[in-house]
Amino acid sequence: MGTSNRRGRAPSPEAVAGNGLLNRRALLGQGIALAGAIGVGGATGAAAEPLKDESWSLAFGEITPALQAPSRFEKNVTRALSNPEGEFRNSHARTPHQLLNGTVTPNSLHFSINHCGIPDIDPAKHKLVIHGMVRQPLEFTLETLSRYPLVTRPHFVECAGNSAGMFSNEPIQTTAGLLHGLVSNSEWTGVPLSTLLDEAGIDPKAKWLVAEGGDAQHLDRSIPVKKAYDDALVAIYQNGERLMPGNGYPMRLLVPGYQGNMNVKFLHRLKAVDQPAYTYFETKNYSQILPGGKTWRFHFLMEVKSFITFPSFGQHLKEPGFYAISGVAYSGAGRIARVMVSADGGKSWGEAALQGPVHDKAFTRFVMPWRWDGGPAVLQSRAWDEAGNVQPLRAEFVAMRGETKKPVPSPLAFPNQHYNSITSWGISDKGEIAHVYA
Amino acid sequence: MSMRKTVGATLLAVALGAVAVSAQSPSSKSPSLGRPISEADIQNWDIAVLPNGVGLPTGQGTPQEGATIYAQKCSSCHGVDGKGGVAPFYPALVGGAPLTSGIETTKTIANYYAYATTVFDYVRRAMPYNAPRSLTDHEVYALTAYILSLNKLIGENDTMDAQTLPKVKMPNRDNFIMPYPDRI
Numbered sequence: 082m083g084t085s086n087r088r089g090r091a092p093s094p095e096a097v098a099g100n101g102l103l104n105r106r107a108l109l110g111q112g113i114a115l116a117g118a119i120g121v122g123g124a125t126g127a128a129a130e131p132l133k134d135e136s137w138s139l140a141f142g143e144i145t146p147a148l149q150a151p152s153r154f155e156k157n158v159t160r161a162l163s164n165p166e167g168e169f170r171n172s173h174a175r176t177p178h179q180l181l182n183g184t185v186t187p188n189s190l191h192f193s194i195n196h197c198g199i200p201d202i203d204p205a206k207h208k209l210v211i212h213g214m215v216r217q218p219l220e221f222t223l224e225t226l227s228r229y230p231l232v233t234r235p236h237f238v239e240c241a242g243n244s245a246g247m248f249s250n251e252p253i254q255t256t257a258g259l260l261h262g263l264v265s266n267s268e269w270t271g272v273p274l275s276t277l278l279d280e281a282g283i284d285p286k287a288k289w290l291v292a293e294g295g296d297a298q299h300l301d302r303s304i305p306v307k308k309a310y311d312d313a314l315v316a317i318y319q320n321g322e323r324l325m326p327g328n329g330y331p332m333r334l335l336v337p338g339y340q341g342n343m344n345v346k347f348l349h350r351l352k353a354v355d356q357p358a359y360t361y362f363e364t365k366n367y368s369q370i371l372p373g374g375k376t377w378r379f380h381f382l383m384e385v386k387s388f389i390t391f392p393s394f395g396q397h398l399k400e401p402g403f404y405a406i407s408g409v410a411y412s413g414a415g416r417i418a419r420v421m422v423s424a425d426g427g428k429s430w431g432e433a434a435l436q437g438p439v440h441d442k443a444f445t446r447f448v449m450p451w452r453w454d455g456g457p458a459v460l461q462s463r464a465w466d467e468a469g470n471v472q473p474l475r476a477e478f479v480a481m482r483g484e485t486k487k488p489v490p491s492p493l494a495f496p497n498q499h500y501n502s503i504t505s506w507g508i509s510d511k512g513e514i515a516h517v518y519a
Numbered sequence: 520m521s522m523r524k525t526v527g528a529t530l531l532a533v534a535l536g537a538v539a540v541s542a543q544s545p546s547s548k549s550p551s552l553g554r555p556i557s558e559a560d561i562q563n564w565d566i567a568v569l570p571n572g573v574g575l576p577t578g579q580g581t582p583q584e585g586a587t588i589y590a591q592k593c594s595s596c597h598g599v600d601g602k603g604g605v606a607p608f609y610p611a612l613v614g615g616a617p618l619t620s621g622i623e624t625t626k627t628i629a630n631y632y633a634y635a636t637t638v639f640d641y642v643r644r645a646m647p648y649n650a651p652r653s654l655t656d657h658e659v660y661a662l663t664a665y666i667l668s669l670n671k672l673i674g675e676n677d678t679m680d681a682q683t684l685p686k687v688k689m690p691n692r693d694n695f696i697m698p699y700p701d702r703i
Contacts, residue, residue, distance in 0.1 A: 168606075168608070169648070169649070170606075170608040170609075171608070197645070197648065197651075210556060210561055210564065211553070212556070212558060212561050212565070217555055218555065218556050218557065218558055218561060219553030219554060219555060219556065220553065220554045220555075220556040221552070221553050221554075225552040225553070225554075226552075228550060228552055229550055229552065230550075248622065248623070276549050277553065279549060280549050280551055280553050281553065288703065289703075291567040293564075293567065297645070297651045298644065298645040298651065299566065299644040299645060299651070299652075300645075301567060301644070305702060305703045307702065307703060308702065349564070350561075350564055350565075352565070352567055354567070354569060354573075356569055356570065356571065357570075358567050358568065358569050358570070358640070359569075359570050359633055359634045359636065359637050360567075360637065360640065360641070361637055361640070361641035361645070364631070364632055364633060364634070364637045365626050365631060365632070366626075368626075368631075368695070369622075370618050370621075370622050370623075370624055370626070371622065371696075372622060373619065374617065374618035374619035374694070375618075375694060375695075375696055376618065376631070376691070376694055376695050376696070377695070377696055377697070377698050378633075378695045378696075378697060379697050379698075379699075379703070380698050380699070381698075381699055381702050382698075382699055382702070482622070483621070483622040484622070485621065485622070485623050486621055486623075496622065496623035497622045497623060
């Protein structure tokens with residue numbers, strides 16, 4: 082890409098871009114020179130002290146429990162809630178990306194949005210019917226679906242309103258989780274929807290499925306049959322265990338890479354029809370106003386995106402030296418092909434390492450070695466997918482999609498949707514981290 | 520029904536060495552565990568309404584009838600005359616700024632919805648918030664008529680039913696763009 086700078090600006094042979102970004106090969110420990118580059122400005126703490134046994138090494142521990150929970154020292158690793166007082170309205174829980182690593186979101190931390198509470202569904206009584214323009218309407222249960230040959234695939238699910246706070250005309254000072262926590266990534270196991278549609282004998286004239294949940298709003302969305310036959314699943318397991326109630330127990334539709342709301346939870350009905358239903362959610366919430374007043378509907382696709390989770394807002398760099406910048410990248414249009422990282426607010430870019438395997442429509446973690454010199458820095462990431470789509474720079478995005486007239490007071494608000502531009506973390510010379518636009 | 524024929528063909532193919540393995544053919548892959556059910560038995564769940572009116576039930580209602588029901592079952596959240604204001608998260612049902620006001624403009628029935636059938640469908644499936652599916656179809660028609668009338672989208676005496684509701688012209692209907700038409 083034009084703005085990358087692998088040679089000219091580099092202060093040492095190992096630098097790939099300005100302000101201390103190092104060649105990603107450094108992560109593989111290749112070469113003495115690379116090791117040296119990492120070593121410069123390394124840990125400067127006090128000398129080590131003689132070791133002694135701690136109390137936990139001198140006493141019998143806890144008995145192994147049936148269902149294990151995280152260490153008491155990890156009690157702050159929780160989802161951020163939009164409705165902590167339990168008011169009679171919708172409720173959201175956001176994944177704390179700044180506290181996680183890898184690519185799998187633990188089930189207890191998967192994001193969840195419920196417009197009318199989480200239903201308490203008895204799996205023995207739950208039914209899924211497929212009907213409408215089919216040869217033979219059919220009814221399935223969790224028990225029967227569990228007998229099918231199941232497939233397992235990692236996929237992200239992202240609310241179309243994820244990162245909505247980024248539409249604010251001034252950067253909201255908050256964490257990666259509060260800004261981007263309405264996306265999570267799981268290994269989903271389920272029955273290919275095409276298998277069930279074939280069994281019911283779908284009419285070739287049926288172009289849409291009205292997918293409906295068994296919650297109190299009977300939430301429904303129109304799904305193209307084309308997507309159903311491409312890669313949709315009726316998911317019945319999430320990271321190896323049954324779905325979490327807030328993620329659709331006992332079964333949900335999974336339409337990989339499409340708006341989270343289309344992945345209808347508590348799935349109990351699929352009606353094959355010849356036109357979209359213009360349901361409430363596709364009419365209102367998950368349709369977008371563009372600058373000038375035109376509107377987008379049936380947007381479907383969650384476009385290529387990335388954000389840095391470390392270092393990020395709420396964290397603090399204690400001393401100059403080596404850091405592995407890390408974050409997640411994903412695209413609803415396929416696999417991640419490349420992630421570039423900048424430490425100087427986009428003046429120069431270096432290519433990050435991707436932790437493989439890189440999956441289709443799934444989180445890919447990227448890592449970029451960086452030697453912080455203790456001065457101001459602005460960290461950014463930018464992703465490309467295998468289809469050639471590139472994450473837009475903020476100026477490009479705002480020109481196309483607009484921003485609010487006034488600052489958005491809370492990251493919980495939804496001034497608009499489908500934000501996939503870049504996120505910038507500003508590092509001060511004290512190691513403090515702010516959310517900035519650059 | 521075609522199972523036997525397919526299996527026979529597969530066996531023949533294997534015998535001839537023409538294809539690799541039979542287990543991957545579509546028909547043998549499907550366990551066919553779905554239990555047949557009649558549309559009549561699905562009827563109680565079959566509440567999806569399409570913009571052309573398919574799925575609308577029998578029944579009818581007027582704005583005047585709807586006003587009475589609204590006062591009893593809706594105004595505690597959506598406010599008097601649909602003006603909202605009871606709590607920030609319960610939306611007003613009347614009015615709406617022009618969409619040229621900004622990308623964060625509040626989307627309303629009058630400034631945003633493409634089809635009036637969406638109002639009927641959502642009220643029937645989800646309202647009242649504390650007692651979904653408790654309204655009769657007549658009540659849903661009446662409430663839909665009342666809300667559309669408040670927004671001057673129909674006349675004060677217009678009756679809404681399966682024939683009239685799909686014909687209501689919504690102001691924003693032709694203002695939509697589909698970003699990915701090839702995905703349908």
